[in-house]
Amino acid sequence: MTDRFTGKVVIATGTASGLGAEAARQFAQEGASLVLVDLNAASLERVAASLREEGAAVETVAGDVSDSAVAKAAVEQALSRFGRIDILVNNAAIDPWNAKALPDTSEEVFDQVIAVNLKSAYLFCRAVVPIMLKQGGGAIVNTASIAGITASSQEAIYGISKAALIHLTKSIARDYATSGIRSNCICPGILEAVMTDRRQDMTGEMLEQRSKKAGGVIPMGREGRYDEVARSILFLASERDASYVTGAALVVDGGYTIV
Numbered sequence: 209m210t211d212r213f214t215g216k217v218v219i220a221t222g223t224a225s226g227l228g229a230e231a232a233r234q235f236a237q238e239g240a241s242l243v244l245v246d247l248n249a250a251s252l253e254r255v256a257a258s259l260r261e262e263g264a265a266v267e268t269v270a271g272d273v274s275d276s277a278v279a280k281a282a283v284e285q286a287l288s289r290f291g292r293i294d295i296l297v298n299n300a301a302i303d304p305w306n307a308k309a310l311p312d313t314s315e316e317v318f319d320q321v322i323a324v325n326l327k328s329a330y331l332f333c334r335a336v337v338p339i340m341l342k343q344g345g346g347a348i349v350n351t352a353s354i355a356g357i358t359a360s361s362q363e364a365i366y367g368i369s370k371a372a373l374i375h376l377t378k379s380i381a382r383d384y385a386t387s388g389i390r391s392n393c394i395c396p397g398i399l400e401a402v403m404t405d406r407r408q409d410m411t412g413e414m415l416e417q418r419s420k421k422a423g424g425v426i427p428m429g430r431e432g433r434y435d436e437v438a439r440s441i442l443f444l445a446s447e448r449d450a451s452y453v454t455g456a457a458l459v460v461d462g463g464y465t466i467v
Protein backbone atom coordinates (compact mmCIF):
# COMPACT_ATOMS: atom_id res chain seq x y z
CA MET A 209 0.00 0.00 0.00
CA THR A 210 1.25 3.48 -0.86
CA ASP A 211 0.98 6.30 1.65
CA ARG A 212 0.69 9.35 -0.55
CA PHE A 213 -1.34 11.22 2.05
CA THR A 214 0.39 10.51 5.34
CA GLY A 215 0.51 13.76 7.32
CA LYS A 216 -1.96 15.41 4.92
CA VAL A 217 -5.22 16.94 6.06
CA VAL A 218 -8.24 16.71 3.76
CA ILE A 219 -11.56 18.56 3.91
CA ALA A 220 -14.07 16.74 1.70
CA THR A 221 -17.75 17.48 1.14
CA GLY A 222 -20.58 15.17 0.11
CA THR A 223 -18.93 12.28 1.89
CA ALA A 224 -21.94 10.56 3.45
CA SER A 225 -22.47 8.38 0.38
CA GLY A 226 -21.40 7.44 -3.12
CA LEU A 227 -18.27 8.90 -4.64
CA GLY A 228 -17.42 11.15 -1.69
CA ALA A 229 -17.61 8.33 0.86
CA GLU A 230 -15.40 6.16 -1.37
CA ALA A 231 -12.85 8.96 -1.87
CA ALA A 232 -12.77 9.51 1.91
CA ARG A 233 -12.11 5.79 2.42
CA GLN A 234 -9.24 5.84 -0.09
CA PHE A 235 -7.69 8.99 1.44
CA ALA A 236 -7.89 7.38 4.89
CA GLN A 237 -6.31 4.17 3.61
CA GLU A 238 -3.40 6.21 2.31
CA GLY A 239 -2.79 7.95 5.61
CA ALA A 240 -4.78 11.21 5.43
CA SER A 241 -6.58 12.85 8.34
CA LEU A 242 -10.03 14.00 7.32
CA VAL A 243 -12.78 16.49 8.00
CA LEU A 244 -15.91 15.13 6.33
CA VAL A 245 -18.88 17.39 5.54
CA ASP A 246 -22.41 16.41 4.54
CA LEU A 247 -26.03 17.33 5.09
CA ASN A 248 -26.95 13.75 5.96
CA ALA A 249 -25.67 13.60 9.54
CA ALA A 250 -26.58 9.98 10.25
CA SER A 251 -24.90 8.56 7.13
CA LEU A 252 -21.92 10.87 7.61
CA GLU A 253 -21.42 9.50 11.13
CA ARG A 254 -21.63 5.93 9.81
CA VAL A 255 -18.93 6.64 7.22
CA ALA A 256 -16.73 8.39 9.80
CA ALA A 257 -17.17 5.57 12.34
CA SER A 258 -16.13 2.92 9.83
CA LEU A 259 -13.00 4.90 8.90
CA ARG A 260 -12.13 5.42 12.58
CA GLU A 261 -12.47 1.66 13.14
CA GLU A 262 -9.74 1.23 10.54
CA GLY A 263 -7.53 3.67 12.46
CA ALA A 264 -8.11 6.93 10.57
CA ALA A 265 -8.35 10.35 12.24
CA VAL A 266 -11.73 11.71 11.15
CA GLU A 267 -13.84 14.68 12.19
CA THR A 268 -17.28 15.50 10.84
CA VAL A 269 -19.29 18.63 10.19
CA ALA A 270 -22.98 18.02 9.51
CA GLY A 271 -24.55 20.84 7.56
CA ASP A 272 -25.45 22.47 4.28
CA VAL A 273 -22.39 23.21 2.13
CA SER A 274 -24.07 26.29 0.69
CA ASP A 275 -23.97 27.91 4.14
CA SER A 276 -20.77 29.91 4.73
CA ALA A 277 -20.93 29.00 8.45
CA VAL A 278 -20.52 25.32 7.49
CA ALA A 279 -17.40 26.06 5.42
CA LYS A 280 -16.04 28.08 8.33
CA ALA A 281 -16.82 25.26 10.79
CA ALA A 282 -15.00 22.72 8.58
CA VAL A 283 -11.91 24.92 8.41
CA GLU A 284 -11.99 25.49 12.18
CA GLN A 285 -12.29 21.73 12.80
CA ALA A 286 -9.35 21.00 10.51
CA LEU A 287 -7.14 23.65 12.09
CA SER A 288 -8.04 22.95 15.71
CA ARG A 289 -7.79 19.16 15.41
CA PHE A 290 -5.05 18.73 12.79
CA GLY A 291 -3.35 22.13 12.52
CA ARG A 292 -3.37 22.45 8.73
CA ILE A 293 -5.32 21.93 5.48
CA ASP A 294 -3.60 20.36 2.48
CA ILE A 295 -6.46 19.19 0.28
CA LEU A 296 -9.99 20.40 -0.35
CA VAL A 297 -12.45 18.20 -2.24
CA ASN A 298 -15.70 19.92 -3.24
CA ASN A 299 -17.91 16.97 -4.11
CA ALA A 300 -21.38 17.58 -2.62
CA ALA A 301 -24.10 18.14 -5.21
CA ILE A 302 -27.72 17.62 -6.10
CA ASP A 303 -29.43 16.84 -9.39
CA PRO A 304 -33.13 17.30 -8.59
CA TRP A 305 -35.76 15.52 -10.60
CA ASN A 306 -37.89 18.69 -10.60
CA ALA A 307 -35.15 20.59 -12.46
CA LYS A 308 -35.42 18.39 -15.56
CA ALA A 309 -37.57 20.36 -17.96
CA LEU A 310 -36.86 24.08 -18.00
CA PRO A 311 -40.48 25.34 -17.92
CA ASP A 312 -41.14 23.20 -14.83
CA THR A 313 -38.06 24.35 -12.93
CA SER A 314 -38.99 26.85 -10.24
CA GLU A 315 -36.73 29.75 -9.34
CA GLU A 316 -36.37 28.20 -5.92
CA VAL A 317 -35.00 24.95 -7.35
CA PHE A 318 -32.73 26.87 -9.75
CA ASP A 319 -31.26 28.81 -6.80
CA GLN A 320 -30.88 25.64 -4.76
CA VAL A 321 -28.94 23.76 -7.46
CA ILE A 322 -26.60 26.70 -8.02
CA ALA A 323 -26.14 27.15 -4.27
CA VAL A 324 -25.33 23.51 -3.51
CA ASN A 325 -23.31 22.66 -6.63
CA LEU A 326 -21.48 25.95 -7.24
CA LYS A 327 -21.72 28.50 -4.44
CA SER A 328 -20.55 25.84 -1.98
CA ALA A 329 -17.26 25.43 -3.88
CA TYR A 330 -16.77 29.20 -3.84
CA LEU A 331 -17.44 29.29 -0.08
CA PHE A 332 -15.08 26.42 0.74
CA CYS A 333 -12.34 27.73 -1.59
CA ARG A 334 -12.71 31.20 -0.10
CA ALA A 335 -12.26 29.75 3.39
CA VAL A 336 -9.39 27.40 2.52
CA VAL A 337 -7.24 29.30 0.00
CA PRO A 338 -5.84 31.83 2.54
CA ILE A 339 -4.72 28.93 4.73
CA MET A 340 -3.10 27.11 1.83
CA LEU A 341 -1.34 30.34 0.87
CA LYS A 342 0.07 30.68 4.39
CA GLN A 343 1.22 27.05 4.30
CA GLY A 344 2.85 27.52 0.89
CA GLY A 345 0.44 25.42 -1.16
CA GLY A 346 -2.26 22.81 -1.37
CA ALA A 347 -4.57 21.01 -3.76
CA ILE A 348 -8.21 21.62 -4.62
CA VAL A 349 -10.21 18.94 -6.44
CA ASN A 350 -13.78 19.67 -7.50
CA THR A 351 -16.25 17.06 -8.68
CA ALA A 352 -17.78 18.48 -11.84
CA SER A 353 -19.42 16.30 -14.49
CA ILE A 354 -19.44 15.66 -18.22
CA ALA A 355 -22.80 17.48 -17.96
CA GLY A 356 -20.67 20.62 -17.53
CA ILE A 357 -18.88 19.98 -20.85
CA THR A 358 -21.63 18.65 -23.10
CA ALA A 359 -25.31 19.54 -22.80
CA SER A 360 -27.08 16.53 -21.33
CA SER A 361 -30.74 16.21 -22.13
CA GLN A 362 -33.09 17.71 -19.50
CA GLU A 363 -30.30 18.64 -17.12
CA ALA A 364 -29.82 22.32 -17.95
CA ILE A 365 -29.52 23.72 -14.42
CA TYR A 366 -27.30 20.90 -13.17
CA GLY A 367 -25.22 21.31 -16.36
CA ILE A 368 -24.65 25.04 -15.93
CA SER A 369 -23.73 24.55 -12.29
CA LYS A 370 -21.07 22.04 -13.32
CA ALA A 371 -19.87 24.16 -16.29
CA ALA A 372 -19.37 27.08 -13.92
CA LEU A 373 -17.61 24.79 -11.45
CA ILE A 374 -15.15 23.82 -14.18
CA HIS A 375 -14.56 27.51 -14.83
CA LEU A 376 -14.08 28.24 -11.12
CA THR A 377 -11.56 25.38 -10.99
CA LYS A 378 -9.59 26.91 -13.87
CA SER A 379 -9.77 30.46 -12.52
CA ILE A 380 -8.35 29.39 -9.16
CA ALA A 381 -5.67 27.36 -10.94
CA ARG A 382 -4.65 30.41 -12.91
CA ASP A 383 -4.71 32.86 -9.98
CA TYR A 384 -2.63 30.66 -7.65
CA ALA A 385 -0.37 28.77 -10.07
CA THR A 386 2.75 30.42 -8.68
CA SER A 387 1.62 30.11 -5.07
CA GLY A 388 1.74 26.33 -4.86
CA ILE A 389 -2.01 25.79 -5.02
CA ARG A 390 -3.12 23.36 -7.70
CA SER A 391 -6.80 23.39 -8.66
CA ASN A 392 -8.35 20.64 -10.79
CA CYS A 393 -11.65 18.92 -11.32
CA ILE A 394 -12.93 15.57 -12.43
CA CYS A 395 -15.78 15.18 -14.89
CA PRO A 396 -17.38 11.80 -14.29
CA GLY A 397 -19.79 10.27 -16.78
CA ILE A 398 -22.59 7.93 -15.77
CA LEU A 399 -21.76 6.27 -12.46
CA GLU A 400 -22.94 3.09 -10.79
CA ALA A 401 -25.65 4.85 -8.75
CA VAL A 402 -28.00 7.71 -9.49
CA MET A 403 -27.36 10.60 -7.10
CA THR A 404 -29.30 10.26 -3.83
CA ASP A 405 -31.70 13.17 -4.27
CA ARG A 406 -32.62 12.13 -7.82
CA ARG A 407 -32.89 8.42 -6.98
CA GLN A 408 -35.69 9.01 -4.51
CA ASP A 409 -37.94 10.20 -7.35
CA MET A 410 -37.21 7.26 -9.65
CA THR A 411 -38.86 3.84 -9.76
CA GLY A 412 -36.91 0.59 -9.82
CA GLU A 413 -37.84 0.22 -13.48
CA MET A 414 -36.48 3.69 -14.32
CA LEU A 415 -33.21 2.85 -12.58
CA GLU A 416 -32.94 -0.39 -14.52
CA GLN A 417 -33.59 1.47 -17.80
CA ARG A 418 -30.84 3.97 -16.95
CA SER A 419 -28.37 1.16 -16.43
CA LYS A 420 -29.32 -0.60 -19.66
CA LYS A 421 -29.13 2.65 -21.63
CA ALA A 422 -25.74 3.50 -20.12
CA GLY A 423 -24.38 0.12 -21.19
CA GLY A 424 -25.44 0.89 -24.76
CA VAL A 425 -24.11 4.44 -25.12
CA ILE A 426 -20.83 4.25 -23.19
CA PRO A 427 -18.01 2.94 -25.42
CA MET A 428 -16.62 0.86 -22.53
CA GLY A 429 -20.09 -0.67 -22.21
CA ARG A 430 -20.69 -0.01 -18.53
CA GLU A 431 -21.21 2.63 -15.86
CA GLY A 432 -18.28 3.92 -13.85
CA ARG A 433 -17.60 2.44 -10.42
CA TYR A 434 -17.17 4.83 -7.51
CA ASP A 435 -13.85 3.25 -6.57
CA GLU A 436 -12.26 3.88 -9.99
CA VAL A 437 -13.55 7.47 -10.18
CA ALA A 438 -12.40 8.21 -6.61
CA ARG A 439 -8.89 7.17 -7.65
CA SER A 440 -8.90 10.08 -10.13
CA ILE A 441 -9.69 12.48 -7.27
CA LEU A 442 -6.74 11.08 -5.32
CA PHE A 443 -4.49 11.33 -8.37
CA LEU A 444 -5.25 15.04 -8.77
CA ALA A 445 -4.89 15.63 -5.02
CA SER A 446 -1.51 13.92 -4.90
CA GLU A 447 1.53 16.17 -5.03
CA ARG A 448 3.62 13.15 -5.95
CA ASP A 449 1.47 12.13 -8.94
CA ALA A 450 0.01 15.42 -10.20
CA SER A 451 2.65 18.03 -9.25
CA TYR A 452 2.50 19.59 -12.76
CA VAL A 453 -1.27 19.32 -13.23
CA THR A 454 -3.39 22.39 -12.60
CA GLY A 455 -6.51 23.74 -14.27
CA ALA A 456 -7.39 20.31 -15.63
CA ALA A 457 -10.91 18.99 -16.13
CA LEU A 458 -10.20 15.26 -16.12
CA VAL A 459 -12.91 13.34 -17.96
CA VAL A 460 -13.60 9.95 -16.33
CA ASP A 461 -16.45 8.57 -18.39
CA GLY A 462 -15.54 5.26 -20.06
CA GLY A 463 -15.33 7.13 -23.38
CA TYR A 464 -18.89 8.52 -23.29
CA THR A 465 -17.84 11.95 -24.63
CA ILE A 466 -15.28 10.75 -27.20
CA VAL A 467 -17.63 11.77 -30.02
Ligand SMILES: NC(=O)c1ccc[n+]([C@@H]2O[C@H](COP(=O)([O-])OP(=O)(O)OC[C@H]3O[C@@H](n4cnc5c(N)ncnc54)[C@H](O)[C@@H]3O)[C@@H](O)[C@H]2O)c1
Pocket residue numbers: 221222223224225226227228245246247248271272273274299300301302324351352353354395396397398399400401402403404405
Ligand atom coordinates in the same frame (compact mmCIF):
# COMPACT_ATOMS: atom_id res chain seq x y z
N1 LIG B 1 -23.81 9.56 -9.90
C1 LIG B 1 -23.48 9.97 -11.10
O1 LIG B 1 -23.84 9.34 -12.11
C2 LIG B 1 -22.62 11.21 -11.29
C3 LIG B 1 -22.20 11.54 -12.58
C4 LIG B 1 -21.39 12.66 -12.77
C5 LIG B 1 -21.01 13.44 -11.68
N2 LIG B 1 -21.44 13.09 -10.44
C6 LIG B 1 -21.02 13.96 -9.34
O2 LIG B 1 -20.35 13.18 -8.36
C7 LIG B 1 -20.54 13.76 -7.07
C8 LIG B 1 -21.01 12.71 -6.10
O3 LIG B 1 -22.23 12.16 -6.56
P1 LIG B 1 -22.76 10.74 -6.05
O4 LIG B 1 -23.10 9.94 -7.23
O5 LIG B 1 -21.81 10.17 -5.05
O6 LIG B 1 -24.15 11.18 -5.36
P2 LIG B 1 -24.61 11.10 -3.85
O7 LIG B 1 -25.97 11.67 -3.84
O8 LIG B 1 -24.41 9.73 -3.32
O9 LIG B 1 -23.58 12.07 -3.10
C9 LIG B 1 -23.79 13.44 -2.93
C10 LIG B 1 -23.61 13.76 -1.46
O10 LIG B 1 -23.78 15.18 -1.30
C11 LIG B 1 -24.57 15.38 -0.14
N3 LIG B 1 -25.26 16.67 -0.22
C12 LIG B 1 -26.28 17.01 -1.04
N4 LIG B 1 -26.67 18.26 -0.79
C13 LIG B 1 -25.87 18.74 0.20
C14 LIG B 1 -25.79 19.98 0.90
N5 LIG B 1 -26.61 20.99 0.62
N6 LIG B 1 -24.85 20.11 1.87
C15 LIG B 1 -24.04 19.07 2.18
N7 LIG B 1 -24.07 17.88 1.55
C16 LIG B 1 -24.98 17.71 0.58
C17 LIG B 1 -25.55 14.21 -0.11
O11 LIG B 1 -26.09 14.03 1.20
C18 LIG B 1 -24.67 13.07 -0.57
O12 LIG B 1 -24.03 12.43 0.52
C19 LIG B 1 -21.50 14.93 -7.28
O13 LIG B 1 -20.77 16.14 -7.37
C20 LIG B 1 -22.16 14.61 -8.60
O14 LIG B 1 -22.63 15.77 -9.25
C21 LIG B 1 -22.22 12.00 -10.21
